[in-house]
Amino acid sequence: MLQTLGLLLGCQLAGEFITRGLGLPIPGPVLGLVILLLALALLPTLSSSLRPTIQVILAHLSLMFVPAGVGVIWNLEVLSSDWVALLVILTLSTVLSMLVTVAIFIAMKRLMMRWVK
Amino acid sequence: MNNFVNLWSYLSTTPLLWLTATIGAYLVAEKVSERLLNPPWANPVLLSVALLSPILIFTNTDYGTYFEGAQFIHFLLGPATVALALPLWDNRATIQKSVVPILCALVAGSVVAAGSAILLAQAFDLPMNVLLSLAPKSTTAPVALGISEAVGGIPTLTAVLVILTGIIGAITVTPLMNILSITDWQARGFAVGVAAHGIGTARAFKVNPIAGAYAGIAMALNALLTSLIVPILLKWLT
Numbered sequence: 074m075l076q077t078l079g080l081l082l083g084c085q086l087a088g089e090f091i092t093r094g095l096g097l098p099i100p101g102p103v104l105g106l107v108i109l110l111l112a113l114a115l116l117p118t119l120s121s122s123l124r125p126t127i128q129v130i131l132a133h134l135s136l137m138f139v140p141a142g143v144g145v146i147w148n149l150e151v152l153s154s155d156w157v158a159l160l161v162i163l164t165l166s167t168v169l170s171m172l173v174t175v176a177i178f179i180a181m182k183r184l185m186m187r188w189v190k
Numbered sequence: 191m192n193n194f195v196n197l198w199s200y201l202s203t204t205p206l207l208w209l210t211a212t213i214g215a216y217l218v219a220e221k222v223s224e225r226l227l228n229p230p231w232a233n234p235v236l237l238s239v240a241l242l243s244p245i246l247i248f249t250n251t252d253y254g255t256y257f258e259g260a261q262f263i264h265f266l267l268g269p270a271t272v273a274l275a276l277p278l279w280d281n282r283a284t285i286q287k288s289v290v291p292i293l294c295a296l297v298a299g300s301v302v303a304a305g306s307a308i309l310l311a312q313a314f315d316l317p318m319n320v321l322l323s324l325a326p327k328s329t330t331a332p333v334a335l336g337i338s339e340a341v342g343g344i345p346t347l348t349a350v351l352v353i354l355t356g357i358i359g360a361i362t363v364t365p366l367m368n369i370l371s372i373t374d375w376q377a378r379g380f381a382v383g384v385a386a387h388g389i390g391t392a393r394a395f396k397v398n399p400i401a402g403a404y405a406g407i408a409m410a411l412n413a414l415l416t417s418l419i420v421p422i423l424l425k426w427l428t
Contacts, residue, residue: 081269088272098417100332102271103410109275120279127273130266131402134392135234136216137267140260141331141353142239143212143246147253151347158314163327163351166306167359168366170328170385174299174408175367178377181291 077126084109202251208259215241228396230364235389236357267388271330274391274410277403284400285407288376295377296408299384300415301423303328308427318428323347325424327355329416330387330409337420352387359386360393375400383408 087108089101097104113119152159201207219237226232246256257264278285285292304325311321323343326334331352338348363382372378379401382390387409395402 078269081272084272084275085268098333098336099414100271100330100336102268102332103330103413105268105272106275106278106410109272110278113275113279120276123276127276130270130273131277131395133216133220134270134388134395135220136213136238137263137270138235138353138356138389138392139212139216139238139242140257140264141349142235142357143242143256143260144253145350145353146239146243146246148346148350151344151350155314155316155320158316159320159324159351160354162307162310162314162324163355164358164362166303166310167328167355167385168362169306170299170303171359171363171366171381172370173302174295174381174384175370175372175374175377177298178291178295178380179372179374181294182288182374182377185288185290 074126077123080109080112080123081105081127084112202249202255205259205262208251208256209262210259211242211245212238212260212263230361230393233357233360233389233393235353235360235392271388271410274406277399277406281400281403284376285403291377292380292407292411295380296384296411296415299381299408300328300412300419303385303412304416304420305423305427308423312428318342319344320347321428322424324351325420326416327351328385328387328412330413333413333417337417341421341424353389356386356389359390363390363393364397376404379404380408384412387412 084105085102088103088105091097092099092101092104149156215238216234218241219234222237223229223232223234307324307327308321311324316324319342322341323338325341325343326337326348329337329352331349334348334352335345338345359382363378363386367378367381375398379394379398382394382401383405391402391405391409394405
């Protein structure tokens with residue numbers, strides 16, 4: 074567990090180091106993800122030792138959003154009088170984006186399958 | 191009574207109390223959600239916030255004090271994002287086969303997520319700084335805040351909108367996909383990852399591991415793409 078945590082933090086640190094050093098518009102943890110992916114490609118046996126801890130972390134991903142979620146309650150006044158419009162926009166835009174994404178994903182997958190045949 | 195006051199003033203100055211309360215609220219939310227067989231509306235983030243907020247308001251605790259305890263959990267978002275590499279690695283064979291659908295759906299979904307927010311904000315006649323804060327709402331919080339700041343939005347407003355978007359996506363994805371009888375877990379997961387970042391991804395992992403892996407890819411790729419397309423869309427649409 075400790076080794077896994079150490080490796081995750083190490084990848085994040087390397088990611089932060091690179092993005093900040095080079096001024097890239099990517100968050101450090103996202104680059105850290107790419108670095109861990111490279112580490113797994115170089116050392117595939119790593120995956121089985123990482124799995125137990127990572128499964129626990131990803132099963133409780135929601136927990137990590139709770140502090141920010143509580144922050145929303147404190148900052149609700151920034152929505153001011155626009156809150157109804159904003160909630161409508163967020164809902165419409167999110168649903169629309171999911172519909173388009175799912176439609177294009179499935180359409181391209183079918184197209185690819187026909188191509189392969 | 192005096193003892194209690196002393197105890198309270200001690201507890202309220204250490205991170206212990208609100209760290210424990212956050213984990214406790216989440217465990218209760220998780221149990222409730224599981225009991226109800228994980229219905230989309232019983233979102234664990236939303237339930238935890240609903241449990242904690244009245245306690246914080248009742249005890250007159252400000253967010254700074256709360257966050258001193260909660261920061262340890264908030265901090266884990268970073269390593270958890272890195273951890274998404276493992277499901278990507280585990281699913282690499284199927285991911286390699288779906289590179290074209292992934293990239294096409296990513297561009298389309300990301301453009302619609304930001305573009306529709308901009309157009310709707312105009313339709314609702316919202317002030318410009320609100321529109322600018324709204325544009326990056328579908329991407330992960332650190333990226334969205336950076337974009338908001340760069341284009342002249344209000345970062346605090348963006349933070350609130352990003353979290354709300356995540357919760358809305360996590361709640362609507364399952365009923366939406368079921369109504370349309372979409373059974374492709376890759377597509378379902380990918381869609382919620384593009385539109386609703388990490389909170390959507392957390393929901394996807396609860397529903398199906400393949401959906402979770404694809405949501406993770408979508409979230410990571412959209413973090414890269416959104417910072418490129420939001421300035422372009424703002425130029426075109428405003």
